[in-house]
Amino acid sequence: MLFEQRCYTLKPGATAAFWQAQVDRGFDLVQPIQQRLVGYFSNVSGPVDQITHLYRYDSFDDWQGRLHGLYGVPALEPYFRTVRALTTAQQNQFFAVAPIPELNPLWGANRDWVPDHPPPLLPGIAPDSLVEEHSTVLLPGTIPSYWEAWREMLGEAVAVNPARAC
Numbered sequence: 049m050l051f052e053q054r055c056y057t058l059k060p061g062a063t064a065a066f067w068q069a070q071v072d073r074g075f076d077l078v079q080p081i082q083q084r085l086v087g088y089f090s091n092v093s094g095p096v097d098q099i100t101h102l103y104r105y106d107s108f109d110d111w112q113g114r115l116h117g118l119y120g121v122p123a124l125e126p127y128f129r130t131v132r133a134l135t136t137a138q139q140n141q142f143f144a145v146a147p148i149p150e151l152n153p154l155w156g157a158n159r160d161w162v163p164d165h166p167p168p169l170l171p172g173i174a175p176d177s178l179v180e181e182h183s184t185v186l187l188p189g190t191i192p193s194y195w196e197a198w199r200e201m202l203g204e205a206v207a208v209n210p211a212r213a214c
Contacts (some may be wrong), residue, residue: 050105050111052103052140053100057098058098058099059135063099069134077123080113083164
């Protein structure tokens with residue numbers, strides 16, 4: 049399983065035109081990636097005029113086949129020209145699921161939600177929830193210690209509050 053985060057930094061004031069380009073393009077031609085779309089997000093803090101897309105793919109080959117297959121669709125060329133003219137930068141990152149099941153309520157440990165299927169119901173998740181992203185920069189070789197610290201913290205939290213084990 050592979051996640052892709054794609055961030056587009058737009059020219060100042062171009063956000064409305066970006067959203068309109070999505071509507072004008074329509075969604076039928078981009079079904080291969082729409083089927084793996086977790087969501088589009090606009091920043092409410094941090095860089096201004098930035099849009100983030102998050103996708104979930106089965107593998108790197110799945111990502112490559114779905115995304116690169118769109119570049120050969122002639123009907124999408126006007127959309128690509130429009131959006132590229134609005135963009136000042138693009139950044140892509142790939143992510144793997146953390147090895148701790150409690151940190152992944154929708155993915156991993158036999159919970160693998162695929163975006164083109166109905167999402168599972170999660171306790172305490174409201175439809176108007178805020179998505180918050182955290183990035184942690186670690187020293188080389190410290191990832192195993194990082195995950196172990198999470199396991200220890202979660203174990204203590206579950207012992208104090210068994211409801212957190214959900």
